[in-house]
Amino acid sequence: MADLLRLLLNVSEKAANVARVCRQEAPLFELLVQEKTGADKNKKFVQDFKTLADVVIQEMIRHDVGAQFPEMVGFIHGEESNKFENGLGESVTVTVCAQEKDTAALLATVLDGDQTAASLLARAIHQELQLRDEAAEALQLPLSPVDLGIWIDPIDATSQYIEGKEEVAPEGGFCSSGLPCALVLIGVYLRASGEPVMGVINQPFNQKDSTGNGWKGQHFWGVSYGSVNTCSLPRPVNSLLGKEDGTVSVVLSSSEKQDVKDALAPLGRLMYASGAGYKILCVILGLADVYVLSEGSTFKWDSCAPHALLRALGGGVADLRESLSASRGCVIEGKAGHGAELTYHIPRTGCQGVEKWANHGGLVAYLDSKVLMKVVGELSGKR
Ligand code: 2IP
Ligand code: CA
Ligand code: CA
Numbered sequence: 165m166a167d168l169l170r171l172l173l174n175v176s177e178k179a180a181n182v183a184r185v186c187r188q189e190a191p192l193f194e195l196l197v198q199e200k201t202g203a204d205k206n207k208k209f210v211q212d213f214k215t216l217a218d219v220v221i222q223e224m225i226r227h228d229v230g231a232q233f234p235e236m237v238g239f240i241h242g243e244e245s246n247k248f249e250n251g252l253g254e255s256v257t258v259t260v261c262a263q264e265k266d267t268a269a270l271l272a273t274v275l276d277g278d279q280t281a282a283s284l285l286a287r288a289i290h291q292e293l294q295l296r297d298e299a300a301e302a303l304q305l306p307l308s309p310v311d312l313g314i315w316i317d318p319i320d321a322t323s324q325y326i327e328g329k330e331e332v333a334p335e336g337g338f339c340s341s342g343l344p345c346a347l348v349l350i351g352v353y354l355r356a357s358g359e360p361v362m363g364v365i366n367q368p369f370n371q372k373d374s375t376g377n378g379w380k381g382q383h384f385w386g387v388s389y390g391s392v393n394t395c396s397l398p399r400p401v402n403s404l405l406g407k408e409d410g411t412v413s414v415v416l417s418s419s420e421k422q423d424v425k426d427a428l429a430p431l432g433r434l435m436y437a438s439g440a441g442y443k444i445l446c447v448i449l450g451l452a453d454v455y456v457l458s459e460g461s462t463f464k465w466d467s468c469a470p471h472a473l474l475r476a477l478g479g480g481v482a483d484l485r486e487s488l489s490a491s492r493g494c495v496i497e498g499k500a501g502h503g504a505e506l507t508y509h510i511p512r513t514g515c516q517g518v519e520k521w522a523n524h525g526g527l528v529a530y531l532d533s534k535v536l537m538k539v540v541g542e543l544s545g546k547r
Pocket of ligand 2: 317319320321465466
């Protein structure tokens with residue numbers, strides 16, 4: 165199944181190109197950043213275009229994966245719906261066609277006839293890309309496409325992407341907001357058990373390029389299945405065990421509840437960042453020890469890809485509510501959190517629409533299970 169990983173790396177890079185093209189090419193950028201003023205139709209159109217970047221990326225990934233792995237068609241899910249209403253109130257289904265010119269023609273109908281913008285997007289979608297990654301190519305995996313499903317978040321932290329603050333992180337450093345928080349997330353899970361087994365994270369806006377006008381991205385991948393645990397990144401060294409003072413750095417959403425912030429403050433340092441995917445990436449990169457979210461405001465497409473990378477590095481993403489109840493039941497044996505890992509295959513009963521796929525109980529993303537237990541210990545004492 166190294167073929168699937170290779171394909172996901174290539175398609176994530178095409179997705180990053182589409183995201184960059186929308187900001188770098190004037191005809192598309194103008195659509196992306198138009199002021200939300202003017203007539204209702206205009207407002208609606210701008211809103212549509214913002215969604216269009218997400219929809220187009222998701223459909224491109226769905227198209228490319230389905231073309232190479234027909235067994236996976238029907239199991240490639242994502243955040244967006246491809247039913248789209250344009251500024252004229254016409255309903256259009258966005259699909260990627262076999263030919264670039266047909267995709268351009270279809271996109272033009274969504275873009276109210278803007279041929280230039282449609283052609284630019286179609287070119288990025290149909291670009292042939294071959295990303296080289298020796299470790300990914302050498303991987304042997306006893307997985308079959310009929311056993312797998314996919315979750316796509318075409319752009320996580322869309323608000324940061326649209327706002328476009330040109331925040332540049334120090335080399336390998338932390339960004340609390342801005343373009344670097346926007347990520348393309350593609351996660352693969354086992355249909356039978358819901359375990360995340362493969363993930364690709366592409367960060368389209370990592371550093372400004374040498375001209376200073378454009379951006380260079382970076383990508384990461386991880387595979388965790390059976391005895392194979394491989395990640396494009398090494399496990400960060402600053403885990404809790406290695407820290408002399410035993411403090412824990414916690415990354416949170418700035419909208420996290422005050423009582424949760426208060427309860428976690430004694431652990432060490434609290435940091436705030438945009439983007440659920442970016443916060444998990446901070447844990448993967450060792451920029452934070454743990455990401456805690458007390459609410460059900462993330463979805464399967466936010467966590468599946470980065471969860472696979474954390475597992476490949478020996479960590480995981482646990483359901484916070486389940487971890488807390490497990491700890492109340494068996495805190496003495498120190499088993500908090502075990503068995504509470506998020507899974508990706510079963511919709512939540514009794515919920516409608518996207519809520520079926522929410523990570524309802526909140527989450528804890530960790531590299532070191534001792535950190536998970538510390539967090540659960542702090543929160544179960546005080547909540
Ligand atoms: C959002 C996005 C938000 C995040 C939210 C995600 O996804 O990542 O930034 O909120 O949880 O679902 P916060 O930044 O407060 O963590 P999207 O941008 O794809 O809607
Ligand atoms: Ca998201
Ligand atoms: Ca999104």
